[in-house]
Structures are given as C-alpha cells and as structure tokens.
Amino acid sequence: MVTITGFETRDVRFPTSLDKTGSDAMNAAGDYSAAYCILKTDVGCEGHGMTFTIGRGNDVVCYAIPYLAERIKGKTLESLVENWGKTWRYLVNDSQLRWIGPEKGVIHLALGAVVNALWDLWAKVLGKPVWRIVADMSPSEIVSLIDFRYLTDCLTPEEALAILEKAQEGKKDRLQEALENRAVPAYTTSAGWLGYGEDKMRGLLEETLGQGYKHFKLKVGGDVEGDRKRLTIAREVIGYDRGNVLMVDANQVWDVQEAVTYMNELKEFRPWFIEEPTSPDDVLGHKKIKDALAPLGIGVATGEMCQNRILFKQFLAASALNVIQPDACRLGGLNEVLAVLLLAAKYNVPVVPHSGGVGLPEYTQHLSTIDYVVVSGRKSVLEYVDHLHEHFARPARVENGHYVTPSEPGYSVEMKRESMDRWAFPGEEGVSWWRSDEARVILEGEKI
Numbered sequence: 001m002v003t004i005t006g007f008e009t010r011d012v013r014f015p016t017s018l019d020k021t022g023s024d025a026m027n028a029a030g031d032y033s034a035a036y037c038i039l040k041t042d043v044g045c046e047g048h049g050m051t052f053t054i055g056r057g058n059d060v061v062c063y064a065i066p067y068l069a070e071r072i073k074g075k076t077l078e079s080l081v082e083n084w085g086k087t088w089r090y091l092v093n094d095s096q097l098r099w100i101g102p103e104k105g106v107i108h109l110a111l112g113a114v115v116n117a118l119w120d121l122w123a124k125v126l127g128k129p130v131w132r133i134v135a136d137m138s139p140s141e142i143v144s145l146i147d148f149r150y151l152t153d154c155l156t157p158e159e160a161l162a163i164l165e166k167a168q169e170g171k172k173d174r175l176q177e178a179l180e181n182r183a184v185p186a187y188t189t190s191a192g193w194l195g196y197g198e199d200k201m202r203g204l205l206e207e208t209l210g211q212g213y214k215h216f217k218l219k220v221g222g223d224v225e226g227d228r229k230r231l232t233i234a235r236e237v238i239g240y241d242r243g244n245v246l247m248v249d250a251n252q253v254w255d256v257q258e259a260v261t262y263m264n265e266l267k268e269f270r271p272w273f274i275e276e277p278t279s280p281d282d283v284l285g286h287k288k289i290k291d292a293l294a295p296l297g298i299g300v301a302t303g304e305m306c307q308n309r310i311l312f313k314q315f316l317a318a319s320a321l322n323v324i325q326p327d328a329c330r331l332g333g334l335n336e337v338l339a340v341l342l343l344a345a346k347y348n349v350p351v352v353p354h355s356g357g358v359g360l361p362e363y364t365q366h367l368s369t370i371d372y373v374v375v376s377g378r379k380s381v382l383e384y385v386d387h388l389h390e391h392f393a394r395p396a397r398v399e400n401g402h403y404v405t406p407s408e409p410g411y412s413v414e415m416k417r418e419s420m421d422r423w424a425f426p427g428e429e430g431v432s433w434w435r436s437d438e439a440r441v442i443l444e445g446e447k448i
C-alpha cells in the first residue's frame, strides 16, 4: 500500500521571450513555464505532474493546485486507481471549486497537473511508462478510467468498449512497432516561430529536413506579405513534390471570415491544415472555415486551447475539424484525454496532440503511442520542439523522424531538481535566474 502523505507545488519559468522561441501571432513573447504538482508518499516514491503556461499567471495555477491535491492527501494510491473514473469525478466534484470552472480555466489546468501526477506515481510504483499501463489493460479496464458524464449522447461506455475491442486486432504488431520506436512520427515547429528572422528560419528548416523530418509547421497571421515570404522560403527548402508536408498555425488571431480570406492568400503553398484560425470556443465558426477551405484542399485543426471533452464532442459531432489537437494538461489529465481519443476514433478524425511547450512532448509521446497502439490504430504525427528538454530527468527524444518510445517508469515530466531551483519563480536569491540582473529586462519590461 502506498499512501499520499502530502504534496508540493513548484513554479518554474524559462525566459524564452528573450529569443522569441514560442512566438506567434497571438503570443509575441512567452516565457515557457510549468506549474508542478509533486505528490509525496510514505514509501519515498513521488508523483510528478505539471501543466503548461507561458509565464505570468503560472503562480495562479500553482495557487489552485493545493485545493485539488488536498482532496487526495491521506488516501492510498490503490484506492484512487481502483476506480479511476470515479476518482476523476470526485476530483472535479467539489461544488465550490466547480463554481470557478466548471471543468475549465485555471482550476482545470490545476486538475491536469494533479491527475497526471497521480498517473506518474502509479506508473513508478508499477515500474512501467504510463502508455504501457494503458496498453496492458483490457478494453473494459480502459473504459473504467473515464468519466462519461456529458458524453453519452455521442459516446456511450458501450460504444467506447466496442472501439477498443475492434482495436485489439493488430494491437500486438503495433505494440511491437512502439517497442522499436516506429509508432509515433514527429513533426517540427522549430523553424516556424514568428519572431525568428529569415536566415534563422531557413537554417532551421534545412537542419530539421536533414534530420529526417517530413512535416513542418510555421506560424502565420502576422501579415500576409510577411507570411507569403516565409512560406516561399519554406517551400524552397522542403519542396512541393518530395513528400514533405507543410502546416500553418494562426493561434486564434482571425475572425471567421478573415480566416477564410487570409487562407485564400496562402493557398498556393498547399498547407495540410490551418491550426487555430479563430477562437478555440467557436465550434460553428470552425465549421464555416472548414467548409470554405475544403475546395482548396486545406484542412482545419484546433484543440490546444479546447478546455474539456465536451467542447471536443461538439467539434467532432458538428464535423467542424479535420484534425484535433488535444493538450495533455489543459484537459484534466490522461483520463479526459482518453475520452477525447475515443471520441476522435468514433468520428474518424486524426489526433495530433499539442506539444509546443515545455514538458508537452514528454507527455504527448505517451498519448500518441496510446492512440496508435490501443485506440485508433492510426499512425499520426506528433509535434516536437527542440527546446528545454535538457531540464528533464528523462527527456523525450526523436530519432529517424520518430519519437523514441518512453521505456522508463512514469509520465516523463519529472524535472531535474537543479533546473527547478535555477528557474524557480520568483525563486531564491543567489539560486534562481529570476533574481539576477539579467531577469530585469523581462520583469521590468512591457507586458505584451
């Protein structure tokens, strides 16, 4: 028996705004950050979960985490995972905390950290990576991980079970592919940030092409002429007929009609999809954009800011997207992501999890492996940004254009202690970078 005796939160921020890593049309200067929940136990083993933000406000998420972690303190791991669906419902069911959601916003980001910390702990106790726990479960065990409230008009537990049973066929071969690091092809956004100059962009495209990448994503939405210039460079490097795929991402800057007009200006570059063309809450708006762009052969994707499974249900039921992009910790942890993977399988829409952030590739490598091996049986592509992995105890890695399937126990987001201390916010004098003079340019600079 393992008892959860307490927890710790950590506010960790990296000053990525200094070199514009992560910059896009909406987020000009993000500092990639993680709000951690670290569960403590009576056996010494810890569970590490985090959620991702881009700087200011990370402390607000850290403030919310204890409200949820307190609900599992004193309980045994075994009692919590015995009926995971029930535990998840219990975690979202504090009526007073629910009022400041429900199941969205800061309280839901905090939930993602707590739920994933519990998965990390469980995986370490079992001695397996998280994806493998799910891959070793029977279809009915997987169904029991999910809270189906608000889903049953589109996906019942019986339908979910049928999807998983059907996916048993060929599962053994797909599992073998996962063990040989061939289950999850990667795509790169490294060259695509809006704040990068043309030379840096061209250099990074050439470099990533040389590394075996076939899918490349660029930020757009700043201005049409600038975007046409950048996409021209991208197509010069990756070509049109060499099997390389281009994607573009507008990070929500447009109105619905504006998105359609703008994308018509970029159609000759033949992107596979436009990501986040408009507000992530606008189901019907996405449907309009999708219908308007279909004749151009351009798809529509969103999901990194979809707040919960209910919104994904609407997007899918309305046939408003060509690709969905759930986030591992904006949703309420793995259990809610599994619900979304099953919804996507039912509506036959590919899943390309959102990974553009610190710690996100570490999480999503598990999600895409689960999707391929256990749920959809369909190989997708998974975003990989080559930043900040050195801070993780067991970082995500890409080789030969594929993610190396995680083999170490846990959910892979445990950060090295020295990195946590060095980048702690506001941190300790003499230890944290944020206390140094170098940080003043951010701390005292304009908030954009």
Ligand SMILES: [Mg+2]
Binding pocket: 249, 251, 275, 276, 304, 356
């Ligand atoms: Mg994006």
